[in-house]
Amino acid sequence: MTVYSLLSKEWAKSLNSAVTEYKIYAPLVKSSSADYELITAETIAEVAYDCLLPVTPLKAFFFPIRENVVKKQGEEKRVIIGARNCDLVALSLLDAVFLDEDFVDPYYKNRRDNTIIIGSDCYAIKETCHCTTYGVEPYSEINFDLSLSFADEKMYIRVGTDRGRNFLDSLNISGRQEIDKLPEDILGKRENTRQLLAEQNKELPDREETKAIIAKTDDAFWQEYAKTCVSCGACSVICPTCHCFLLIDREKFEKIKQWDACQYPAFERVAAGEDPLKKLSKRLKNRYECKYIHKPGMFNVIACTGCGRCIEACIGKISKNEVIIAARNKD
Amino acid sequence: MHEKNIYKPIPFKLDKVETESPLIKTFFLTPEEDFHFKTGQFVEVTIDGIGEAPYTPSSSATVTDKMEITIMKAGYVTTKMHELKGGEILGIRGPYGKGYPLEKFHDKEVIILGGGVGIAPLRCLILTMMSEIERYQKINVCLGARTPADFIYKDWYPELGSNPKINLLRAVDKADETWQETEGVVTLLLGKLQTDFSSTVAVVCGPPIMMKFGTLKLLELGVKEENIYLSMEKNMSCGLGKCGHCALGDYFVCKDGPVFTYDEIKDYPDIWI
Ligand code: SF4
Ligand code: SF4
Ligand code: FES
Numbered sequence: 001m002t003v004y005s006l007l008s009k010e011w012a013k014s015l016n017s018a019v020t021e022y023k024i025y026a027p028l029v030k031s032s033s034a035d036y037e038l039i040t041a042e043t044i045a046e047v048a049y050d051c052l053l054p055v056t057p058l059k060a061f062f063f064p065i066r067e068n069v070v071k072k073q074g075e076e077k078r079v080i081i082g083a084r085n086c087d088l089v090a091l092s093l094l095d096a097v098f099l100d101e102d103f104v105d106p107y108y109k110n111r112r113d114n115t116i117i118i119g120s121d122c123y124a125i126k127e128t129c130h131c132t133t134y135g136v137e138p139y140s141e142i143n144f145d146l147s148l149s150f151a152d153e154k155m156y157i158r159v160g161t162d163r164g165r166n167f168l169d170s171l172n173i174s175g176r177q178e179i180d181k182l183p184e185d186i187l188g189k190r191e192n193t194r195q196l197l198a199e200q201n202k203e204l205p206d207r208e209e210t211k212a213i214i215a216k217t218d219d220a221f222w223q224e225y226a227k228t229c230v231s232c233g234a235c236s237v238i239c240p241t242c243h244c245f246l247l248i249d250r251e252k253f254e255k256i257k258q259w260d261a262c263q264y265p266a267f268e269r270v271a272a273g274e275d276p277l278k279k280l281s282k283r284l285k286n287r288y289e290c291k292y293i294h295k296p297g298m299f300n301v302i303a304c305t306g307c308g309r310c311i312e313a314c315i316g317k318i319s320k321n322e323v324i325i326a327a328r329n330k331d
Numbered sequence: 332m333h334e335k336n337i338y339k340p341i342p343f344k345l346d347k348v349e350t351e352s353p354l355i356k357t358f359f360l361t362p363e364e365d366f367h368f369k370t371g372q373f374v375e376v377t378i379d380g381i382g383e384a385p386y387t388p389s390s391s392a393t394v395t396d397k398m399e400i401t402i403m404k405a406g407y408v409t410t411k412m413h414e415l416k417g418g419e420i421l422g423i424r425g426p427y428g429k430g431y432p433l434e435k436f437h438d439k440e441v442i443i444l445g446g447g448v449g450i451a452p453l454r455c456l457i458l459t460m461m462s463e464i465e466r467y468q469k470i471n472v473c474l475g476a477r478t479p480a481d482f483i484y485k486d487w488y489p490e491l492g493s494n495p496k497i498n499l500l501r502a503v504d505k506a507d508e509t510w511q512e513t514e515g516v517v518t519l520l521l522g523k524l525q526t527d528f529s530s531t532v533a534v535v536c537g538p539p540i541m542m543k544f545g546t547l548k549l550l551e552l553g554v555k556e557e558n559i560y561l562s563m564e565k566n567m568s569c570g571l572g573k574c575g576h577c578a579l580g581d582y583f584v585c586k587d588g589p590v591f592t593y594d595e596i597k598d599y600p601d602i603w604i
Contacts, residue, residue, distance in 0.1 A: 244575030297581035
């Protein structure tokens with residue numbers, strides 16, 4: 001993989017010309033949390049490369065909250081800067097679903113084709129981050145066009161795809177130099193992140209063990225957690241791998257594809273009234289089974305990438321990781 | 332942009348609507364674009380601006396210029412379907428799912444067990460099989476309904492029963508004075524069959540409770556788990572293996588099914604609801 005070194009200020013300068021040609025989204029920090037915003041010439045300097053995981057999951061760029069899937073879609077050229085590896089790995093599951101060659105989703109494909117994804121390393125973690133427990137590294141591994149690592153004034157760019165290389169070339173960054181590998185200080189920073197994660201999650205079982213733990217739980221176990229779950233669905237909609245949606249009919253045979261969640265009542269109810277997920281405890285369990293058993297079984301992918309967003313989002317104060325640890329300690 | 336839009340229905344003209352029973356009607360459709368399906372596959376039917384729902388055609392898969400769908404009034408969209416008079420344009424997406432692997436039924440004796448509106452997709456299967464009847468040893472058709480009046484396709488049975496390769500048996504839960512056939516649950520009919528069950532293929536479609544007891548009875552008679560084909564009813568929405576509504580364990584029923592063999596799904600809890 002080709003690696004370049006350059007000065008951070010030259011990178012920022014180069015974005016000045018790119019904002020006119022592309023819609024560029026990058027994290028800005030507002031009231032303590034970071035989230036992707038459309039970047040303008042004025043806000044380039046504010047881009048927070050070292051921020052914590054952005055609030056919005058990356059999936060929202062390709063699978064928006066709602067969209068008309070019958071009307072023609074424009075082909076907007078976009079660049080996303082600062083995507084984290086937990087979200088990049090999650091894209092593999094979304095790609096398996098929406099780019100399945102039997103039924104390619106043209107709206108998703110169009111967005112994937114026209115979006116350059118620039119990942120970045122994580123040097124600081126949230127108390128809910130647990131990627132490495134599931135074998136997901138805290139730096140871009142997959143599904144990125146370019147990836148950024150940074151140290152003080154300097155920055156390093158790894159090239160993931162030809163599309164990324166072409167974009168990088170088009171930026172004409174002065175002083176860009178090809179190097180044979182990332183420098184030691186970057187590798188040290190990554191190792192430090194890994195250690196922080198290992199320490200924070202030392203109680204947490206890995207994916208295989210979690211799968212076995214979840215499979216063994218009984219309904220009584222989930223009933224306990226069902227007491228505080230209010231079926232808001234926040235845990236699902238915020239998850240970078242949840243792909244469920246609803247089709248809503250509009251006149252002229254148009255259809256709106258809108259995020260849906262298995263945590264909402266009646267998600268699986270059939271016309272005649274039967275509903276396998278009628279009980280809240282079953283819906284809760286279903287989410288864990290989906291992430292640790294069924295999606296890996298269907299697509300051979302990691303379906304919980306350990307981003308921790310569902311834990312942060314839960315208004316019922318249900319921590320996915322505490323649930324898993326409690327289930328393990330039960331037997 | 333990718334030229335084919337998987338979410339966009341193609342137009343079908345609704346030629347006429349016929350009443351089968353108080354809650355069930357058959358819709359006669361003509362596709363306005365090229366359309367064909369395999370028996371056991373389903374389609375998504377859109378009423379413009381109202382909603383979309385999945386149904387399995389009830390007409391033969393060998394007929395491509397017309398299609399019939401039989402629908403029971405159960406929820407919002409089916410109620411709206413029942414209000415249609417004929418002449419309307421409906422939208423259809425599909426066909427979806429894998430359908431019945433007919434080649435595996437060749438040279439075998441087949442049991443077709445159905446009840447209520449579950450007879451509709453089985454009619455498609457039976458008609459499709461009848462177009463190549465020489466390929467099958469014998470077809471045992473066991474059908475049930477609540478009362479004689481609840482049987483759909485009343486005009487069809489005399490013709491069906493007269494086919495030498497078809498053994499038609501019917502049961503009603505509650506007979507009236509005109510009823511000459513079996514009274515009782517449909518699974519009773521299985522006990523009347525004379526066949527080598529261990530080499531027989533069975534297809535089951537109907538209300539969940541009938542699917543359950545039908546399957547248990549077939550197993551008891553010696554039909555192999557991998558020879559029992561079940562059409563699973565799920566809350567199908569996209570039909571494309573994307574929206575997640577039809578998940579059943581490691582499967583999307585819409586794409587991996589809706590027809591499964593019993594051994595493929597028996598280990599999942601709640602398959603009968
Ligand atoms: S299940 Fe929770 S921690 Fe895992 S990927 Fe989804 S939101 Fe992140
Ligand atoms: S976020 Fe929490 S309260 Fe909301 S549906 Fe998920 S588990 Fe239940
Ligand atoms: S109906 Fe949408 S995934 Fe099966």
